[in-house]
Amino acid sequence: MxxxxxxxxxxxxxxxxxxxxxxxxxxxxxxxxxxxxxxxxxxxxxxxxxxxxxxxxxxxxxxxxxxxxxxxxxxxxxxxxxxxxxxxxxxxxxxxxxxxxxxxxxxxxxxxxxxxxxxxxxxxxxxxxxxxxxxxxxxxxxxxxxxxxxxxxxxxxxxxxxxxxxxxxxxxxxxxxxxxxxxxxxxxxxxxxxxxxxxxxxxxxxxxxxxxxxxxxxxxxxxxxxxxxxxxxxxxxxxxxxxxxxxxxxxxxxxxxxxxxxxxxxxxxxxxxxxxxxxxxxxxxxxxxxxxxxxxxxxxxxxxxxxxxxxxxxxxxxxxxxxSPPAPPATVYSDTFETATGWTTNPAGTDTATLGQWERGDPAATTSSGAKQLGTTVSGTNDLVTGRLAGAAAGDYDVDGGTTTIQLPAIALPATGPLTLSFSWYLAHGSNSSSADSFSAAVVHSGGTTTLFTQAGAASNRNGAWATRTANLTAYAGQSVRIVFRAVDASTASLVEAGVDDVRITQG
The missing domain is CATH 3.40.630.10 (Zn peptidases)
Structure with a gap:
């Protein structure tokens, strides 16, 4: 010294x-x-x-x-x-x-x-x-x-x-x-x-x-x-x-x-x-x-x-x-959809889908050239799914006629970050799909609506498979936000299914 x-x-x-x-x-x-x-x-x-x-x-x-x-x-x-x-x-x-x-x-x-x-x-x-x-x-x-x-x-x-x-x-x-x-x-x-x-x-x-x-x-x-x-x-x-x-x-x-x-x-x-x-x-x-x-x-x-x-x-x-491992991130919000927590279908009153609207429930499995609606969830029994029933054919309860949305109630984010949204998801479609079909996630905040993630369809078969996605929400720290999931069937006579499970927002 x-x-x-x-x-x-x-x-x-x-x-x-x-x-x-x-x-x-x-x-x-x-x-x-x-x-x-x-x-x-x-x-x-x-x-x-x-x-x-x-x-x-x-x-x-x-x-x-x-x-x-x-x-x-x-x-x-x-x-x-x-x-x-x-x-x-x-x-x-x-x-x-x-x-x-x-x-x-x-x-x-x-x-x-x-x-x-x-x-x-x-x-x-x-x-x-x-x-x-x-x-x-x-x-x-x-x-x-x-x-x-x-x-x-x-x-x-x-x-x-x-x-x-x-x-x-x-x-x-x-x-x-x-x-x-x-x-x-x-x-x-x-x-x-x-x-x-x-x-x-x-x-x-x-x-x-x-x-x-x-x-x-x-x-x-x-x-x-x-x-x-x-x-x-x-x-x-x-x-x-x-x-x-x-x-x-x-x-x-x-x-x-x-x-x-x-x-x-x-x-x-x-x-x-x-x-x-x-x-x-x-x-x-x-x-x-x-x-x-x-x-x-x-x-x-x-x-x-x-x-x-x-x-x-x-x-x-x-x-x-x-x-030693750092402390795990603090949970700001978590939903496994085992109970109803206030998610709202068609929150803006502008949805156009005539079938397969989002709902919370126990999904039935459907197949058409492979799995289209998954009958298994990431956790528990329920998830968010586009028409949870199976029907006589895979296309009976899939998304038809346009767009269906479902929205999380307002969540007050902490004033400091980092803040991360994570969720499990899938999009499935038949070979009669196109890039006009899609699944997406967005955040509604004080400055408007920002799309966080989009998966477009294609003219090929896509089977359902759970995947995990994260998005950075730190830019919205201190705000009251809503998360919106959207599924779109904008192709003619296409088979489109989507699911969401285990939505979380964490800090740290």
């Missing part, structure tokens, strides 16, 4: 973050337990970083050989685990710096979750807590992803930043190097900078500024990232405090670009209060890390309990934000 350019904001006014204060629904309600990250593995990496520093003048600072050796060590482990790695170079202070970026295969790259930590130390010492601890913890989480062969829902990218101690140079260079589209693809950034302080506190970046200490909230979505971490600590009985986005670590360039951010921190040069010592243990009136930016920041300068808890918290966040 870099030295602040201004007087740091003290944390004595921080208050406990409540999960319900940061997000409308507690993430713990649908949480998945993250894997346990072995403390011994994390500490083994710290031992390697200490050895690298010892062999290279006692530090791993920007522009010094110990830093590049640290990059190469981590990259070798990530390459062996199956990551796609890249080293991004930049210049600062007359020296070359390096960012290490590691992408895990799979996941939606338009919804990328990044996890980062700075890898460099100050010149004064090996930087084992600051920030070997964060670097080793996220490395071990990345390796656990590989060990489990995870296929993430969102794309996972891990990053180790260079020259953070010189002013967030590496992370700033990375964010500036991204195109607007690449920035937009980063859905969340988690930062872990000092997670094993010897006189540890348990701080979580205050995504919504609920502690009110003045630095302001992070971009929209940061509160949810905060809540996920708070949920983990709450689950193991550890109280947390909010810490401000005060610009001291590598979340800075991300929040400046409008990317939601979060993370944990166990404290630096600030002194632990009596209240914090009562809550977390340790010594009041003493710095969280007495070796902060000093030569004594070695492997002896680590609180194993704090390091272990934070490594597991990182895994919990990764599994719940990037690995």
């Amino acid at each position: 870099r030295i602040p350019r201004i007087i740091p904001i003290l944390l004595t006014a921080a208050v406990t973050v409540a999960m319900t204060a940061t997000t409308g629904a507690s993430p713990a309600a649908a949480a998945v337990p993250g894997p346990n990250i072995p403390l011994a593995n994390v500490k083994a990496t710290l031992t390697q970083l200490q050895s690298i520093a010892t062999a290279n003048g006692g530090n791993r600072a920007h522009g010094q050989p110990g830093y590049l050796a640290s990059v190469n060590y981590l990259r070798g482990r990530l390459d062996a685990a199956g990551y796609t790695t890249a080293v991004q170079s930049f210049s600062y202070g007359g020296a070359t710096g390096y960012n290490l970026i590691a992408d895990w295969p799979g996941g939606d790259t338009t919804n990328t979750v990044m996890v980062g930590a700075h890898l460099d130390s100050v010149a004064a010492g090996p930087g084992i807590n600051d920030n070997g601890s964060g670097s080793a913890a996220i490395l071990e989480v990345a390796l656990e992803v590989a060990r489990q062969g995870v296929t993430p829902t969102r794309h996972l990218r891990f990053a180790w930043w260079g020259a953070e101690e010189r002013g967030l140079i590496g992370s700033d260079f990375y964010v500036d190097s991204l195109s607007a589209a690449a920035r937009a693809n980063i859905e969340a950034y988690y930062n872990f900078d000092m997670v094993g302080s010897p006189n540890a506190g348990y701080f979580v970046y205050d995504g919504d500024n609920s502690d009110g200490t003045g630095a302001g909230p992070g971009p929209a979505g940061s509160a949810q990232l905060e809540a996920t971490l708070v949920a983990y600590f709450s689950g193991i009985g550890v109280a947390t405090e909010g810490t401000d986005f005060d610009g001291r670590s590598d979340y800075g360039p991300f929040i400046a670009a409008g990317i939601p951010a979060g993370g944990t921190f166990t404290g630096a040069e600030q002194r632990k209060t009596a209240a914090q010592a009562a809550k977390w243990g340790g010594t009041s009136g003493t710095a969280f890390d007495v070796c902060y930016h000093r030569a004594c920041d070695t492997t002896a300068n680590i609180n194993d309990t704090a390091l272990d808890r934070n490594a597991d918290a990182i895994a919990y966040a990764v599994w719940n934000v990037a690995v």
